[in-house]
Amino acid sequence: MLSTEERLCRRDKVVTAAIRAGYAWAAFDAEKDAWQELARMAGVVMNACGPAQGPRTSSTLISSLSRPLRQMAPGLFEDDPVGDLTVCSPDTSDDGVQLSDDVFEYGCEHIVDLLEGEAGYRHNGWMPSWAWMRAEMVENRAFQTLDQGTTDQEYTAHRRFVIENPAGVRQRLAADFSDVRGDKRQVRYGLIPPERTFEGAFWWPCPVCRWPMRVQDTEVHCQYAPHNAFYYIRAARQRGTPMLQPRDGAVPRQPKTQRFRSEGPDQTVCVEEGVWRYIVVPGISEVRLFDRLARLDSRGVEVDLWPSKDTYDLTVRIPALGWMKHLDLKDVTHAKHLAERIAAKPPAAPTLVIPDHRGEAQRRKLDDLLNPRHRYEVIMADDVLKEVRRRLRKVKNA
Known part of the structure; x- marks a missing residue:
């Protein structure tokens, strides 16, 4: 019989492996190494579940991702609420799959480092940091090299700037940050991902966290469910600009439509997903x-x-x-x-x-x-x- 500590350790390995496998499955058509990732995660799940337990192949793991995790490993989840987590849900925009919002709300709270010691593997460029790094690891990576030798006040100013400015125009962000910190050493911002833009020309910040919301066909929403930001894109436009309509009266007033530009001084950027989830959201x-x-x-x-x-x-x-x-x-x-x-x-x-x-x-x-x-x-x-x-x-x- 497993001790409580061992059961929790194995549970978090299953949660992490399932989330990584879900990300790989959602990105399968675009990433040549996705199947390798799926195979690796199937092995992790098999090892964590124990003999004759859990999915035995990559294909059975994939089919398990659209069902609650407790069905994958009943003995590891018991009455644990994370057992209700379903990793993948249908992507209505292209008949594929996507990670469920629950992954970002509480699945991320259980991320552990599964493949510690495999030099270079984790840094493959397409697996996001939040899928393999714990919250404190993301925080350390984001601020450690930027804030060595700085004062408490400079650290606080930097961290607060990131929380209040997780996305925007690159040139303006750099200028505003320089005003706050007096230098240009800044957490990295990258181009807003395609799935967070509409028609390659517009994007919308969540009214709570201000990070770009996900766009799926005519739906726009923040993937952190407690922010309660879920909208529909209106059929009618205002001076050629698309507008949003809240799903219901409990949703905050629709944010202003922002222009997306991929090049030039007005290039629109955001912090990476791990920084958003582990620094911006709790901050x-x-x-x-x-x-x-x-x-x-x-x-x-x-x-x-x-x-x-x-x-x-x-x-x-x-x-x-x-x-x-x-x-x-x-x-x-x-x-x-x-x-x-x-x-x-x-x-x-x-x-x-x-x-x-x-x-x-x-x-x-x-x-x-x-x-x-x-x-x-x-x-x-x-x-x-x-x-x-x-x-x-x-x-x-x-």
Whole structure:
């Protein structure tokens, strides 16, 4: 019988291999090495599932990708919510397949390095970094060489710039970044991928994360489902420019249509997918909470964003009271998986903050999973504001 640690290790190998196989299958017609990748991932799945378990060939692995993962390896997923993940879904634009949005929402949370030690293999140029690199690896690769020898303030300015400007016109991004950082060492931006443009001439940023949304026939949506950005392209145009229509009343107002240019000074670019998923998406909640706290500055609050180059997400202080709190924001789909990550790698901050959009139910569940075994305070983002305001009233009444 497998120990819990071994089962989780094998589970994450199956999740990662299935996602990589799904990417290879979706790119099969365009990438000559896709079948080799599928064969490698079939071997990983067979090894992780154990004797006489799971798909036995590349072809059976492919057929399994359109079904929940728990059907592939029941013993590894049990009551685990990631077992509901279906890796591939039909691509309505060309009768092919594509990675499901669930892959980007919570499948990415389980990515592990499967082929460590195979020099050069991972860097084959077509397998995206998020499909084989953990979140901290993507972050380190994005910022390490760019921020060596820089101050905390320069690191924070660089990271915030990327979160707030994940896409745009290359020349303008370079100029704006130079104004912020005073130099040109910047996270790499590449041309917006074809599947995120319409008619090779237009693109739309997600209204939440501002990264280019995926275009499929007449549908446009952000692949990170919690952003709730799903639109249809209108049949009628405004002065020759295509316009969007929200799927329903809960979807944010349609973003402005942007021109796409592949060459010249107005070339339109975006950060790579791994940087978007692992730096931009979680960073939105961190920046949002920082800004809400920073607005209390005139009342005696001091707040630092990613102090000591991301040792903490936030540090908030009220000097008049001698009070300080370190915060670590955790925007993860399932509380059970978040508890696993915390147990494996305890955060530096004793206070864990759950973004408000995850809801009180997730906070309570995480608190139950972590305590009393681990001594963490688990609160919502709104709770941080409430506590700071309550303490400010003490300063005022003193």
